[in-house]
Amino acid sequence: MSVQALGQARAPVDAAPLPPASKRALSHIPGDDGWPILGHTLPLLADPKTFVERRAQRYGPVYWSRAFGYRNVSLLGPEANELVLLDAQRIFSSGFGWGVILGRLFPRGLMLLDFDEHRLHRRALSVAFKSGPMQSYLAELNAGIARGIAQWPRRREVKFYPLVKQLTLDLAATSFLGEELGAELEPVKQAFIAMLAASIAVVRVPLPGTRMRRGVHGRSQLLDYFDRQIPLRRERGGEDLFSHLCRATWDDGSLLSNADIVSHMIFLMLAAHDTLTSSLTSLVYRLAAHPDWQEKLRAEIGGLGLGAGEPLPFARLDDLPLAEMAFKEAMRMAPPVPSLPRRAMRDFEFAGYRIPAGVGVNINPVYTHYMPEIWPEPDRYDPTRFELEASRTRHKFAYVPFGGGAHMCLGLNFAYMQAKCFSRHFLNNLRVTIAPDYRPEWRMWPIPYPRDGLAVTLSPV
Numbered sequence: 001m002s003v004q005a006l007g008q009a010r011a012p013v014d015a016a017p018l019p020p021a022s023k024r025a026l027s028h029i030p031g032d033d034g035w036p037i038l039g040h041t042l043p044l045l046a047d048p049k050t051f052v053e054r055r056a057q058r059y060g061p062v063y064w065s066r067a068f069g070y071r072n073v074s075l076l077g078p079e080a081n082e083l084v085l086l087d088a089q090r091i092f093s094s095g096f097g098w099g100v101i102l103g104r105l106f107p108r109g110l111m112l113l114d115f116d117e118h119r120l121h122r123r124a125l126s127v128a129f130k131s132g133p134m135q136s137y138l139a140e141l142n143a144g145i146a147r148g149i150a151q152w153p154r155r156r157e158v159k160f161y162p163l164v165k166q167l168t169l170d171l172a173a174t175s176f177l178g179e180e181l182g183a184e185l186e187p188v189k190q191a192f193i194a195m196l197a198a199s200i201a202v203v204r205v206p207l208p209g210t211r212m213r214r215g216v217h218g219r220s221q222l223l224d225y226f227d228r229q230i231p232l233r234r235e236r237g238g239e240d241l242f243s244h245l246c247r248a249t250w251d252d253g254s255l256l257s258n259a260d261i262v263s264h265m266i267f268l269m270l271a272a273h274d275t276l277t278s279s280l281t282s283l284v285y286r287l288a289a290h291p292d293w294q295e296k297l298r299a300e301i302g303g304l305g306l307g308a309g310e311p312l313p314f315a316r317l318d319d320l321p322l323a324e325m326a327f328k329e330a331m332r333m334a335p336p337v338p339s340l341p342r343r344a345m346r347d348f349e350f351a352g353y354r355i356p357a358g359v360g361v362n363i364n365p366v367y368t369h370y371m372p373e374i375w376p377e378p379d380r381y382d383p384t385r386f387e388l389e390a391s392r393t394r395h396k397f398a399y400v401p402f403g404g405g406a407h408m409c410l411g412l413n414f415a416y417m418q419a420k421c422f423s424r425h426f427l428n429n430l431r432v433t434i435a436p437d438y439r440p441e442w443r444m445w446p447i448p449y450p451r452d453g454l455a456v457t458l459s460p461v
């Protein structure tokens, strides 16, 4: 696929965003504005996967649409993913792409920084994801997951999604913040929940009584909490993620500022929470719908030879290949971040189309994950797609639940670790079943979740 950056950058990347591309500037690209005022917002919100598939059928893999007041060009398929994610020519701004959605509540989170500045911050944060700290997080995850699952109701139908949402929130408190669960942590959790709700609110202005207003208030509570805690953490040490960030340094050895630590912490909690809630829910649904895979995973976990309740050791994470494949396939079918936005900072060319600077650009993991030419029978759950040989022969950007390139998910190993730790405690203690004809409806926006909360029955193994 020929990709060529055309012309010079029209604005420095850290300056104000370029004005959005006009309809005229897109007239040579297939696409349409949709309804007056609303554009395509409603069908996109209702079912983003079907929306993209229909547009692809009508226009092909490059088209533009209008939603939430902006015109965006969608680029579909693995080559498009590679172009945008690798971004060898520094064309695509993640900050101006995600800023439209997350800028007010999560300013200066890692994903909202670009290019050289982003690289510096990512390097500083990376210390918190090295294997030493990861081992401490795993200790907290083991304890927290075992404790949480022990309290889940048994032998009656329950909604799984709210259960696991609460669990991941509690785990964030213990492994990210190093706090004991208790009454004093409650306001912090509530502030965070208000921010999460606001991040997906349709009304994007903090008018009185709106979710956005409560989210902005939640952010200021979290700012206060983190700001107060930073000096304490520096003094007392600690092996949680927050304490690691408090000690993180720039290349010259100086500590990160309070403002930087706070922005990164708040963003990390966002990045981890809903994505893990979504992916663990997808995994449990698939295992309930495919008891053969559930048994395979249980046998694999049994094969580790751990005693009842014994933690999953860090050194054994690589001994669960089936659990990893099962989790990957669940994320293929419901990638927690179904589309990734960018803003083009320069004109560029893709698939024969010249795409103008200033336009919003989207790539689409969920579309790519269902391309039948890459994934035969894409609606079938089949973890063997991730056996080594099959993975090796696929396009490197055909499977992108964690993105790729400079902004590739920094918490990828954390996510696999939590999924395996969850599988170890969950499957060792519980069997999950669903009614034979039960087909829950999955909403794909803003993050995939079962509309009815996912009705399952949990019984002791």
Ligand code: HEM
Pocket (backbone or CB within 6 Å): 094, 110, 111, 112, 122, 268, 271, 272, 273, 275, 276, 279, 335, 336, 337, 340, 341, 400, 401, 402, 403, 404, 406, 407, 408, 409, 410, 411, 412, 414, 415
């Ligand atoms: C199954 C769980 C997860 C999924 C599917 C996921 C997915 C993603 C994706 C797709 C991106 C890239 C977005 C883009 O390029 O526009 C990303 C970025 C990021 N994720 Fe995750 N994530 C998960 C869990 C986590 C966890 C547990 C953490 C932290 C502990 C985390 C921290 C981050 C950070 C910091 C970034 C920004 C990286 C950067 O801009 O350099 N994620 N994630």
